[in-house]
Amino acid sequence: MPTPLSWEYVETWPEDAETIREARERAEELGCPALSRSSAALLRLLAATVRAQAVVEIGTGTGVSGAALLDGMAASGVLTSIDIEAEHQRVARDTFTALGYDHTRARLIAGRALDVLPRLSDAAYDLVFVDGDKTEYPAILTQAKRLLRVGGLIV
Template sequence: MSALQPQPTDKHASWAWSESRATEDDVVLRARERAAELDVPPVSEGTAALLTVLAATRAPAAVVEVGTGAGVSGLALMRGLPERTVLTTVDPDAEAQRAAREACSEARLPTSRTRMITGRSRLVLPRLTSGAYEMVLV
């Protein structure tokens, strides 16, 4: 192996171990099922857990998510966010957003905490209030 080639590491093994330790409740598992039915790949269990921690650490007042999917990542964010935080999520797929709304409803999140916009992010994002979002998930 030459010095220019990357050396093997345990990163993949560490990530696999982390993924195997993440646990999810029935609401998230049903959201994952809906994602599979819609052929919309959700974030992994480990990534969802990381999103929850990042949201809790940052504690933003407003978050924007580009790509709603079936709501798995949105649920992960909302679980770490303060109760006052509003999540705005943008996706061109109305059916996926319907699934995300269902997930939020099952999680008993007040509708006032989520704002779902159906549309292409390149058209929607420029119309959002500049500087209003303290956290962005793409």
């Protein structure tokens, strides 16, 4: 059974790159919680496991989770990230650029997830990561299932 001490240890590894540390700080300033290190490592692993070419992220934040997804995705993969807060997406774009990702690898869409998701193609995505408005999760899940290719993941 994990203890608080074991969780503390897990969160010290792997160490964040300076750009990710800065994105975490900006997230705190903006009041949008950033994904933990261990959760980011899991996202990276899941994206790599399904050899993700196309990923949808609901809740861009400051780019911490998006960077983990991009890192795990195929080199030609594209992340589509949706967030209602344009300022969060601006910071995320800066994060991705600072990490060296080509601007064509991340498509950032400002808007409410339930307004944007219906416009995305059926069965076109390998992974859908949901970190948005918790009250909308049931409706988002319905859309996420439609978006996934056979064998895709919803996280």
